Amino acid sequence: MTDSGVTPRFVYMEILGTILIGLAVGIIAKLLMPGDDPGGIIITTLLGIAGAFLARFIGQQLGWYGERDAAGFLASVGGAIVLLLLYRLLFARRRRV
Numbered sequence: 001m002t003d004s005g006v007t008p009r010f011v012y013m014e015i016l017g018t019i020l021i022g023l024a025v026g027i028i029a030k031l032l033m034p035g036d037d038p039g040g041i042i043i044t045t046l047l048g049i050a051g052a053f054l055a056r057f058i059g060q061q062l063g064w065y066g067e068r069d070a071a072g073f074l075a076s077v078g079g080a081i082v083l084l085l086l087y088r089l090l091f092a093r094r095r096r097v
Helices: 008-032 041-061 073-091
Strands: none
Touching: 008 041, 008 073, 041 073
């Protein structure tokens, strides 16, 4: 146990929870966005986690969240959709006409 009373097991469970929620958010974002999706499960998870961070940052700037507040699930999905759109624009294969 550390000085703050947080055990390493708690930290590992928090990280695992973040990854699983990020995966769920990424999957929902991909389901809500029509079209061909580049990337696999790892990209989906990273988009979901990054979407939550983006939603939290925007929410803090707008005064919706405090310094220690996490973004809501729907806001995280919205952030992941924005990042998925950017990802598609940057890394989608260019189609020949």
